[in-house]
Amino acid sequence: MRIDLAGWTREATLGDHQAFLSLFERADRLGFDGVWFAEFHFRERLPYPSTLLLAAALFARTERLRIGTSVLVLPLHHPLALAEQLAQLDFQSAGRLDIGIGRGTDPETFAVLGIDHGTARERFEAAFGVLRAALSQGKASAADGPWRFSDVPVGPPPVQQPHPPLYVAGSTAETLRFAVAQDLPLLLSLEPPEARQLAIYRDELARAGRTGALAGSSLSRYVCIGATRAEAVARVDDLLPRLHRRRLAFAAARGIAPSGVPALDREAVLRDQVIHGDPEACHAAIIRLREATGIGALRCVFNGNGVLDNTAALAGMELFAAEVLPALRRAEAARPATVC
Template sequence: MMRIDLAGWTREATQGDPRAFFALFDEADRLGFDGVWFSEFRLPTADWPYPSPLLLAAALLARTERLRVGTSVLVLPLHQPLLLADEVAQLAFQSGGRIDIGVGRGTEPATLAALNIDAAETRARFERHCIVLQAQAAHVPLYVAGSTPETLGFAIERDLPLLLSLEPPETTQLGHVADILQGRPSTLLRRSSLARYVCIGADAASVQSQLDGLWAQLQARRAFFAAKRGVPPEQVPRIEPERMLHEQFIHGDPAQCHAQILALRARSGIDALRCVFNANGLLDNTQALAGMTLFANEVLPALREPA
């Protein structure tokens, strides 16, 4: 049975009335999704209202019955690991064990500078803090997000499942994992989690209409983040819709979405999927909830059947 979670509520997608925001996940709980994941953006320069995913998790866990809440990710170099382990253990206890902790190294220069953290030290701090967290909160599911052979090798050495990325797609990461494992048997990928944009509709026309409205917005977002790295607009690669649909999307009517998820599972060996129904904030919550509802009614029941 596959685990089907939600993701995509990050940065500007978290803005708005908190009551309406929380109600969205009350409905996700009712619809039968397994969990939802939130990111950590400390000392944000924009109006992003939830810099602490643990505080957000505490609020949601207190009002839902079965939905798990995960962090994707806690930026470990920013934290004192023993205190963080205390907070994680408390959340696990008061929620009946419904917390998942994804961790990463983080490289946001402004945050590191504000906290007087040397960027050259973040890898060592990440690994040291992760070892402490794994030991002190051993009963809490712990995941590692990373794209480099060093981070992936560390996760494999510690037998920690992975949170594989949506952008860029996970192909390179899986290649690194294969190189590191060199054919050795491992359950790590089966316990890991993939992410995909999900664009679902009752028929082909409604799906195509949704997709047609996304490409320009996704290109603009790609250019925005490239500019933050100093890349001029003319050097930003253009989106290739067919390739992106293959590598980053689940799309189509319910039957097509179900078939694509099963194929992805067979191809990757991964049993957990983080579904992004809001295109990481490019679609509003009303549109996202419509997709979530159709998916929950028509696709989730089939995915709950034993493999």
């Protein structure tokens, strides 16, 4: 099972640039498979609006770590220019780039760029068609003339799969239906957890008579690991109030009073959003999660999506890498080969 990192977004990216890069150099040496970064534009203080520039810096300082975008907001980009940049970055990294895409949900970013947010889905699907063709078979180029919404390729995806790999993020029935139609693996959300997304996705698979791409899809969990169960419980007890305070802050920014924000349901959060316990318990939980969902990749959030500092996150990463990763690798090696 692929084990990646996530959670370094928004305020979690603040601080010294070299220390930030060093954190992922350490993750590379620890044996994590990849890390995912989000695209946010026109936010005060945030230092990395371009995930591709950040990825380029990290590729130059790591040897095996994959880097993914979660997500590139396709309607904000010209797909031919984006395809060219992605192809270059994939070449520079010797094939270590993963591309997560989405249509974008922040109307303010669209407004700054003079793009009608109401066209987001149309622009997303059109841009995807051009991007996929350019990356997979080189059929789209500037010589073909300007791309248009009417340029969306019809029919099934090409036999030759895109390189680098493409993933799609989204929770609506329309986006999940699009993922089924295009045979795209999913980047499933952490908040809210993925149960609703998977239910819709499986319904769409059944309706289309398709097998889907769940084995290549990725889901996410907070990770609270301790050398003992008591240490892990203490980490959970530290994390959950911080998550609630962040929910209150986000709600206040939208004009919602604290009384309008329900308290976190501890049992539900631990069940649906957190891997927690000593190393043995964390390993067992990941195996159960894989068996229950059929998903082949996990994005581990050791920093609470920024509510914990990097020192605490790194301590969890190091314990996980020393105790859980080797057990997962052994379990993976012992699994019987499957015929696709």
